[in-house]
Amino acid sequence: MFTGSIVALVTPMDDKGNICRTSLKKLIDYHITxxxxxxxxxxxxxxxxTLSHEEHSYVVMLTLEMADGRIPVIAGTGANATAEGISLTKRFENSGVVGCLTVTPYYNRPTQEGLYLHFKAIAESTDLPQMLYNVPLRTGCDMLPETVARLAEIKNIIGIKEATGNLLxxxxxxxxxxxxxxxxxxxxxxxxxxxQLGGKGVIxxxxxxxxxxxxxxxxxxxxxxxxxxxxxNQRLMHLHQMLFCEPNPIPVKWAAKRLGLIASSTLRLPMTQLSSAAILKVEQALIKSGLL
Known part of the structure; x- marks a missing residue:
């Protein structure tokens, strides 16, 4: 359940920015099949x-309900305040999620000791398996291998989503x-x-x-x-790249709508719709990959 192809699922919204239950169900069924x-x-x-805590919990619980035990669900529980991360994590205890994915705190740029104490506190607040998530480009801080190793000694910290793109x-x-x-x-x-270097899959x-x-x-x-x-992978490479031609998830939401997987590509501000120039790029990537 923490290996293979794990989707970082978009949150479908209707034209008014409300959670779209119909599109979410369609997406979940698509991934199961x-x-x-x-x-x-x-x-x-x-x-x-851009989701409130109430919406965050609602979407996770709705995903669990619609998945109905057919596919494991991992809850995103990242926050830039440790207390907030603990609060989000504890919301999903005994809910049916198989674990949590917790991103490094963003904006406040903690030290390596701060990162260690942050994740340690979250892990020790719950029995849920915890997967660390390191993505310096988005968060402004980089969790170094030595810190990961210290955290790996905590029994319910089971792995890491490493998104630096640095294979070393x-x-x-x-x-x-x-x-x-x-x-x-x-x-x-x-x-x-x-x-190929020993990683177990991709989120x-x-x-x-x-x-x-x-x-x-x-x-x-x-x-x-x-x-x-x-x-x-070579057939998909241009698509991998073009799905980040503008900040994620702008391109992938547009592409999901283009393929009929969701009804609307709506995002909440400050995220905006895919630009006209980028639409051409993503469209060509969908064609090149064989999806269109």
């Missing part, structure tokens, strides 16, 4: 930054942790390379719209069919 290993609900791609990090972390500690990619463009933006392809990619790596995995 496509072989997605698990869903991350209300992570960064799920627009956690995989070996650096592996040298410091036990083999059971899970490393997954948070960067679609380098996910195949990370898995994927691309999987929102190419679920079968990303599930197959992970399966091919697990089977040792690297040449075939490389060919598939």
């Amino acid at each position: 496509s072989g997605t290993a698990a869903i991350v609900s209300v992570g960064t791609t799920g627009e956690s930054a 990090r995989v070996s650096q972390i592996q040298a410091l942790v036990d083999e059971v500690f899970i490393i997954v990619s948070g960067d679609d463009a380098s996910a195949l390379a990370l898995m 994927s933006v691309t999987a929102n719209i190419a679920a079968r392809e990303m599930a197959k990619l992970c399966t091919l790596v697990q089977q040792g069919s690297i040449s075939e995995a490389r060919r598939l």
Whole structure:
């Protein structure tokens, strides 16, 4: 449930910015039939930054309800205040989520000791498995391998979503942790390379719209069919890149609507609709990848 192709699910909204139950159900069913290993609900791609705590909890619980035990659900519980992270995490105890994905605190740029104490406090507040999430480009802080190793000693911190795109990090972390500690990619463009170095999968933006392809990619790596995995990844590479031609999840929401997976590409301010120039880029990437 923490390996393979895990989708960082978008949060569908209607034209007024309200949570769209119909599109969410359609997305969940799409991932179940496509072989997605698990869903991350209300992570960064799920627009956690613009949902209230009540909406955050509502979307996670609605995802659990609609999944109905057919696919594991991981709750996004990241926050830039430790107390807030603990509060979000405790909301999902005994809910049915299989664990939590917790991003490094953003904006306030804690020290490595601050990062250690932050995640330690959250982990010790719950029995839920915790997956760390390091994405310096978005948060302004970078959790170093030595800090990851300290946190890996805490029994319910089971792995990390490493989204630096720096493949050296995989070996650096592996040298410091036990083999059971899970490393997954948070960067679609380098996910195949990370898995070849021993990573266990990807928490994927691309999987929102190419679920079968990303599930197959992970399966091919697990089977040792690297040449075939490389060919598939090459077909998807332009899409991996163009889904970040504007800040995530702007492009992937537009693409999901273009493919009929959601009814509206609505986002909440300060996120805006995909620009005309970027629409052309994403459209061409969908064609090149074989999705259109």
